[in-house]
Amino acid sequence: MGRVERQRDLARKRTRRAKLRRLREKYRKANESERPEIIEKVRLVSPLVNLVEEEANQEKAES
Template sequence: MGRVERGRELARKRKRRAKLKRYRAEFAKASNETDKAEILEKARKISPFAVLEDAPSK
């Protein structure tokens, strides 16, 4: 038996969160700006307002 709509929504949310967690880890390990830009672009596709880095302190 297939999933009902709410189950699919929750599965998509869980997958999106897991993927963003992986992207955050990759972003933290990235050494140059080119790699960081690529990872940020991928993250923006699945979650446009996701924050991968801490805001600079003033």
């Protein structure tokens, strides 16, 4: 039996969150030449996420 639409939506959301979590970690550890590639991958997964702003906000919060 197939999944109900709501369950499919929730599964996609969980997968997206996990993938974004992995890409955020990669972005933090990446050097400057690798970062644009990771940003493009993040945009494909979720167009509204902005890693550059998130990093700036995180640095500001740590200071």
